[in-house]
Amino acid sequence: MANLLGKLLTRSFPGKSETAFAPLGVDPKEVKEEKARGYESRAFALWADQFEQLEEAGRRVLDLGRMNSTSFQYLSQLSAGVGVMDLNVELTGTAFQMQLTEHADWGPFHGVLAWDRLNYLGADELALLGDWLEERTQPGALLFACLATRTPYATRPANYRIEDARTLSVAQEDGGQERTRRHTPSMLKRALSAFTSSRSFLLRDGMQEHVLVRN
Amino acid sequence: MWKKDEDVKPKAPPFAEGASSGDGQPAASFSTAPPAVIGASLNVNGNIAGTEDLLVEGKVEGDIALPNNVVTVGGSGVVKARIQAAVIIVEGKVEGDLVGEEQIEVRRSGHVLGNIRAPRVGLEDGAQFKGNIDMSPKSKPAAAPAVSEAKSEPKKDHGKPVGKTADAKLSG
Numbered sequence: 595m596a597n598l599l600g601k602l603l604t605r606s607f608p609g610k611s612e613t614a615f616a617p618l619g620v621d622p623k624e625v626k627e628e629k630a631r632g633y634e635s636r637a638f639a640l641w642a643d644q645f646e647q648l649e650e651a652g653r654r655v656l657d658l659g660r661m662n663s664t665s666f667q668y669l670s671q672l673s674a675g676v677g678v679m680d681l682n683v684e685l686t687g688t689a690f691q692m693q694l695t696e697h698a699d700w701g702p703f704h705g706v707l708a709w710d711r712l713n714y715l716g717a718d719e720l721a722l723l724g725d726w727l728e729e730r731t732q733p734g735a736l737l738f739a740c741l742a743t744r745t746p747y748a749t750r751p752a753n754y755r756i757e758d759a760r761t762l763s764v765a766q767e768d769g770g771q772e773r774t775r776r777h778t779p780s781m782l783k784r785a786l787s788a789f790t791s792s793r794s795f796l797l798r799d800g801m802q803e804h805v806l807v808r809n
Numbered sequence: 810m811w812k813k814d815e816d817v818k819p820k821a822p823p824f825a826e827g828a829s830s831g832d833g834q835p836a837a838s839f840s841t842a843p844p845a846v847i848g849a850s851l852n853v854n855g856n857i858a859g860t861e862d863l864l865v866e867g868k869v870e871g872d873i874a875l876p877n878n879v880v881t882v883g884g885s886g887v888v889k890a891r892i893q894a895a896v897i898i899v900e901g902k903v904e905g906d907l908v909g910e911e912q913i914e915v916r917r918s919g920h921v922l923g924n925i926r927a928p929r930v931g932l933e934d935g936a937q938f939k940g941n942i943d944m945s946p947k948s949k950p951a952a953a954p955a956v957s958e959a960k961s962e963p964k965k966d967h968g969k970p971v972g973k974t975a976d977a978k979l980s981g
Contacts (some may be wrong), residue, residue, distance in 0.1 A: 652945070666932045666942075676942045700941060 610738060612705045632757055632764035638759040641738040644792075645672060645705045646806070648734065656707040656730070665756040677703060681723075683714035690719045696785030699728030708739040709754045710801070713747070713776060718776060720785040728788035728808075734783035737789050744775050744800035745780045849885045862896075865901070876910055884918055897927070899936075906940075 600626070629658055645655070653676040657665070663676045669676050671727035685693055705726060712720060748766050755763045777785075796802045831832035847853055851867035862879040865886040873880055873892045880894035885902035893908040899919035907913050909927030917935035926943040 659937075661932060661938055663932055663936075666930075670930065670942070670944060672946050678938050678940060678942065680937075680939050720946045752840070 597728070603677055616773075630755060630763040632761050632763040633655065633797075634760055635762045635803060635806050637758075637793065638738060638756070640793055641705070641707075641736050641805045642672070642759040645736050648704050648736075652700075653705075654703050655707065656700070656703040657707045658711050659707065659709040659751065660753055662755050663752070666755070668756040668758065673705070677701075681711050683711055683719075685790055686716055686719060690715075694722060695776075702732050702735075703730055704732070704735050706731065706735065706737040708737060709751065710738050710740040710742070711751050712782070713742045714751055717777070717781060717785070720781070721757075724785040724787065727786070731788070731808045733808050736792075737786070737804075737806040739804050739806065740801050740805060742800060743796065743802050745774075747800070760805055844879065844881065847886075882919070891923075 595797045609720050622805045636678070645653070651674070653673045654677065656670055656677040656679065657669070658679050658681040659740065661676075666775075677697075679697065682693055712723075715723060731737075750767055752764045752766050757763055786806065789808055792805045792807045794804045812960065824938045825854045826932070831888060844864040845859075847865045847869060847924050850947045853867065853869045853871065853929070855861070856874070857869065857873040858874045860875070860877060862881075863873065863875055864883055865873075865888055866883040867885075868887045868889075870889045872886070873894070875894045876893050879896040879898070880892055881898040882888050882892075882903055882981075883926045884900045888902070889904045891906045893909050895910045897907050897913045898907045898916065899907070899914070899921055900916045900919040902981065903917070904922045907921065907925045907927070909925070909930075909951045911927070912929040912931070913927040913937040914926050914931035915921050915925075915933065915938055917933040919933075920937045922939050922969040924943065925938075928946075930944060932938060932942075936967060
């Protein structure tokens, strides 16, 4: 049964059959660390394509995740500047707000990569981030985000790596899964009211990748 | 206060490995003389300026301005200051803005909390960085091909693949 569910939760990896995340029913302790697995991301390809169509001079991108060498190499070719926040999703309330106000002078950004970090924020924190992003982006700015449509999912955000304009790889530091909060579409819509969903793609593991455009 | 130490040198030339936004080669040759060294047991409170390369293995709180030289923050180095240099290599910890006239590299053991500004920037896997990276061109003439060309077919230089510089991509 676990194997069957595991297959259902397997991401689509061209030419590969490994699972990106532990299947349901597997003790998280059994899954210490997953190696990165690559997959073709239609949403990211769309984000990258649209981002390249924005005016090139001074084009800047904000990465809310953790930067790595290949992602940086790709983004540095795509933009004149890269902001790296490595958003700490463990913080709540005032501490989370302080994290944002530390970077009050950042922006404007023309592209934002939120990866799967929005899943891990509380409703208040998500709203704060939505306001912060609204102030630091201009109409037409593009936001890429991966949102969980099912629980359980991994306890910590994954580390994403941009292999090229179509291919991402994702590595889960902690492969364990447990039920955690998940935002409903209406909550997300309220929190990110400055953005409108342009396209979304549902992956086999229940993650939904979105490209949103700043109103 | 400072000592010369021939045994302690930058471990490798800038951009020896890892990703960079530039062509992977230093644009200028720097002094072959051993760098001035702030040893691991030294704490410096105050600004540093001069015309020789510097290796920081100790702690520095104060601005470092060596615009024509290489500044290396070694693995045990901790700098809380703005650093301005031709080339900056970070293997230790830096809290403050980095301004590189030529290039900046953050090695895998490096921690940077601050903004980076340089025409070419390298970031190795494992490096911890939080801040803005600005690769806007300053004064260098655009010599590389247009963006689309460089993206589809990376240019070769002496048989080695090279990346596209920030100068080039902004030239169009």
